[in-house]
Amino acid sequence: MKVKVDKTLVASIALHLLVIGWGLVTFSSRAFVAPEESLPIDIISSDQLAKMMAGQKTGDKNMPKPKVEKIAEAKPEEDAVGKVTEKKELIKTNSTPEPPPKPVEKPVEKKPEPPKPVAEAKPKEESKQEPKPQEKKPDPAKEDPIAELQKKLETKKPPPKPPEQKVAAVQPQQQPKPKERSFDPSQIQRDLDKRATTRHELTGTALNASAALGSTTGTAANNVATWRGAFQGAVKRCFTPTYNGQDADQYEADIDIPMKIDGSLASEPVVVAVRGPSRSIAQAVAESAKRAIVQCQVYSFMPKPQYESWKLIPMTFGLKDML
Amino acid sequence: MNRRRFMTVTGSALAMLGGGRAFAQGQDRLRIDPTAFQPVPIAITNFVPGSPSDGDVGNGVTQVITNNLKRSGLFAPIDQAAFIERISNIDVAPQFQNWKTINAQALVTGRMTRQPDGRLKAEFRLWDVVSGQQLAGQQYFTSPEYWRRIAHIISDQIYERMTGEKGYFDSRVVFVDETGPKERRVKRLAMMDQDGANVRYLTRGSDLVLTPRFSPNSQEITYMEFGQGDPKVYLFNIETGQREIVGNFPGMTFAPRFSPDGQRVIMSLQQGGNSNLFAMDLRSRSTTRLTDTPAIDTSPSYSPDGTRICFESDRGGRSQIYVMAAGGGAAQRISFSKDDTNASYSTPVWSPRGDYIAFTRQGGGQFSIGIMKPDGSGERLLTSGYHNEGPTFSPNGRVLMFFRDPGGSGGPSLFSVDISGRNELKVPTPGFASDPAWSPLLSSTPG
Numbered sequence: 001m002k003v004k005v006d007k008t009l010v011a012s013i014a015l016h017l018l019v020i021g022w023g024l025v026t027f028s029s030r031a032f033v034a035p036e037e038s039l040p041i042d043i044i045s046s047d048q049l050a051k052m053m054a055g056q057k058t059g060d061k062n063m064p065k066p067k068v069e070k071i072a073e074a075k076p077e078e079d080a081v082g083k084v085t086e087k088k089e090l091i092k093t094n095s096t097p098e099p100p101p102k103p104v105e106k107p108v109e110k111k112p113e114p115p116k117p118v119a120e121a122k123p124k125e126e127s128k129q130e131p132k133p134q135e136k137k138p139d140p141a142k143e144d145p146i147a148e149l150q151k152k153l154e155t156k157k158p159p160p161k162p163p164e165q166k167v168a169a170v171q172p173q174q175q176p177k178p179k180e181r182s183f184d185p186s187q188i189q190r191d192l193d194k195r196a197t198t199r200h201e202l203t204g205t206a207l208n209a210s211a212a213l214g215s216t217t218g219t220a221a222n223n224v225a226t227w228r229g230a231f232q233g234a235v236k237r238c239f240t241p242t243y244n245g246q247d248a249d250q251y252e253a254d255i256d257i258p259m260k261i262d263g264s265l266a267s268e269p270v271v272v273a274v275r276g277p278s279r280s281i282a283q284a285v286a287e288s289a290k291r292a293i294v295q296c297q298v299y300s301f302m303p304k305p306q307y308e309s310w311k312l313i314p315m316t317f318g319l320k321d322m323l
Numbered sequence: 324m325n326r327r328r329f330m331t332v333t334g335s336a337l338a339m340l341g342g343g344r345a346f347a348q349g350q351d352r353l354r355i356d357p358t359a360f361q362p363v364p365i366a367i368t369n370f371v372p373g374s375p376s377d378g379d380v381g382n383g384v385t386q387v388i389t390n391n392l393k394r395s396g397l398f399a400p401i402d403q404a405a406f407i408e409r410i411s412n413i414d415v416a417p418q419f420q421n422w423k424t425i426n427a428q429a430l431v432t433g434r435m436t437r438q439p440d441g442r443l444k445a446e447f448r449l450w451d452v453v454s455g456q457q458l459a460g461q462q463y464f465t466s467p468e469y470w471r472r473i474a475h476i477i478s479d480q481i482y483e484r485m486t487g488e489k490g491y492f493d494s495r496v497v498f499v500d501e502t503g504p505k506e507r508r509v510k511r512l513a514m515m516d517q518d519g520a521n522v523r524y525l526t527r528g529s530d531l532v533l534t535p536r537f538s539p540n541s542q543e544i545t546y547m548e549f550g551q552g553d554p555k556v557y558l559f560n561i562e563t564g565q566r567e568i569v570g571n572f573p574g575m576t577f578a579p580r581f582s583p584d585g586q587r588v589i590m591s592l593q594q595g596g597n598s599n600l601f602a603m604d605l606r607s608r609s610t611t612r613l614t615d616t617p618a619i620d621t622s623p624s625y626s627p628d629g630t631r632i633c634f635e636s637d638r639g640g641r642s643q644i645y646v647m648a649a650g651g652g653a654a655q656r657i658s659f660s661k662d663d664t665n666a667s668y669s670t671p672v673w674s675p676r677g678d679y680i681a682f683t684r685q686g687g688g689q690f691s692i693g694i695m696k697p698d699g700s701g702e703r704l705l706t707s708g709y710h711n712e713g714p715t716f717s718p719n720g721r722v723l724m725f726f727r728d729p730g731g732s733g734g735p736s737l738f739s740v741d742i743s744g745r746n747e748l749k750v751p752t753p754g755f756a757s758d759p760a761w762s763p764l765l766s767s768t769p770g
Contacts, residue, residue: 228353231353232353232354232355235355236355236357239355239357240357240361240362240363240364240428241357241360242363242397242398242485242486242487243486243487243488244360244397244741244743244745245721245742245743246678246679246694246701246703246742246743247678254352268454278487278488280487280488281486281487281488282487283487284485284486284487284488285487287451288363289355290454291428291451291453291454294453294454295423295428295453313353314351314352314353315352315353315354315355316352316353316354316355317354317355317356318354318355318356319356319357320356321356321357321358
């Protein structure tokens, strides 16, 4: 038995498949997938966890072994989101030789703190605590705080530690709060520095106290919507079309903008098309738009890693909202 | 599946895919729509004098250009005190960075030199400061007394190059000049440049004159005058000063206006308690009746192509605006107030661009000047007040001039406003002024 096959039907199906396949290939665009930020994770099975938690039956109870091996002290980094560090210059304000920067930060940060917590949180516990901070208060006020710091640095660690220990002894619960920012005279320059913050990796015992700010490998820079909006805003600032008639909403100009990676124009913007009841007015709108593009450059905020996506920016300038 | 069906399906699939691509492209384009209009900052330098004696004329030309562009509302001339560079030779390209620094987008430089034959030679260049390119450059020769006209022509060149539209500065306005106390007001026909300069009086004020209108070539004016008998429509030749009555009708004739080709005058003729529209051929002096209703039809105005007429009529009980064919026939009412059903519309005038009809609207105790499309849609009131009346379009249809009477013991004054309702300005006149009519652009009119 021979089945009759309609050749036109076969041809139709074949062509449909061809067209659909061609369309899928041609018009498919790469989905925006944010690159994942990888974190090292050790996978531990439930059995392994149980074994780890079970402990040793033969172990010496006098010397209990911690359930988890301590790798390092969880020591918060003072300021992982520091400004550009040029700490050597700071030291020059004093005649003392360059001290290591870290010790400088520790006492200074902790010194202003004692008065506050003691006064606020501990008035009821012990009246003995009150005189102590009062005694300490005049000290920083008398001398230049930076000079005082230097003196304390010269005496190395012991001098700053006692007050720290005292406070710690009285208020062990205050320890989680040392991240409160306070005025640090030795870091005036750093605080005044308005340059973009830099982040440095933290390893080992240090914890990043400002993890919420994200890392330099975050995906914000890849956000296309961000640079599109910024670019629109920048050009709009300079766009002053010379037409405000009642039919202004009918005028549009399509302009392609070739860009360099530094945010300047690679060449003159190209008027692709103009639309509107009057061609001469539409052309004038396009010229206004070109002036705006050239006048407002350089668009240095454009994300360099995404240069390929804004190498050529197609734009439409309209007067829709003019009235 | 037959072949036709196959083609249909395939075609629709391709169209769908193509449409999808176009949509995708539209999505990819960044779009900018400025939310507020801002005038373009422009630097206009003093015209460099060819000799020391030409300095005053050069500065005068600069001042007129600056004033014109500023009053247009589209440009913001920069104060010369802010200029960093002084232009001494217009044949050398300016240092554009100096002009960018003061935020100028365009720069005008010029030179004024007196020729051996006594004429003035005016040259100007318009520069795009941002791109450093010359946008326009022209030179003109004229008699010294017409230096203002040169300034207006240069203003039009700058306006046209920057906006893409024809300018309106090289034009005149004819109006009714009013002097004396209110009860014995003397009304004379007067003519001036659109900026209020060069006022000329065309009549002596012995008879009352109303509704003057320019002919398309700006050489003649038609108006209504109350003489010894009935008020009549007259034709006045500006060059010769001669005047003649248009037609010889038994009743009162009023509200005349030229057709776009200048061959006819359309007007109202009173017959009994009614008035109807008539058109008169100026060559053959033959008249054509356009309306025949027991109502008052008046204030006719031709569309720029001469095929239609808008006019006001109270045939519906209240004065409204109607549109009909230039040869007469059925008229269609186009004025319908949405917010005030008791509002009346009058003094319609068709824009030279054909896109709008301007009118006076009376309602809610106020007189407003507004515009609407010829089909009655898009009505927009541009200004309102105690008494605003008699709009007239600038030659490019972008600006309206009208008169405003504040009431009391004072008198009317002329004002201008652009068709977006912005930039309302008082037009300087020597005394009180009413009934303005804007001429066509002088530099482009025939004859």
